[in-house]
Amino acid sequence: MKKIVLLGMLAVLAGCSDLSKFTTVDSNASAKTKMRACMVSEANSKFQAGTLFTKSVSATSDEIVNTCLKKLALQAAGISEESQSTAQTIINNLKNMAN
Numbered sequence: 852m853k854k855i856v857l858l859g860m861l862a863v864l865a866g867c868s869d870l871s872k873f874t875t876v877d878s879n880a881s882a883k884t885k886m887r888a889c890m891v892s893e894a895n896s897k898f899q900a901g902t903l904f905t906k907s908v909s910a911t912s913d914e915i916v917n918t919c920l921k922k923l924a925l926q927a928a929g930i931s932e933e934s935q936s937t938a939q940t941i942i943n944n945l946k947n948m949a950n
Contacts, residue, residue, distance in 0.1 A: 882923070889919035 874892040876884050893915045897903040903911060925935065 885923055886919055889922055890915050893918055 874888045874895070876888045880888075894903060897911070897915070905911075906914070922932070925932070
């Protein structure tokens with residue numbers, strides 16, 4: 852039930868205001884606050900891309916939660932999304948060299 856309310860709230864918020872106040876947190880924020888900000892951001896991204904409602908609410912919320920858990924775990928380990936992208940580029944370059 853909480854997931855449905857959250858997604859409904861996000862859809863309303865996305866339609867009527869700037870979400871930066873809900874998605875921006877400082878480095879000292881609690882894990883719960885960071886998770887909430889990430890989920891709002893991910894849901895808004897899906898909403899803007901038109902993919903928020905393509906799956907069931909349960910499947911979409913699971914996907915958002917898993918994405919945010921991964922992002923926050925990487926951040927906690929000191930690995931940025933840029934580092935992950937760099938690693939993917941290195942792997943793709945090596946793959947291309949092998950072909």
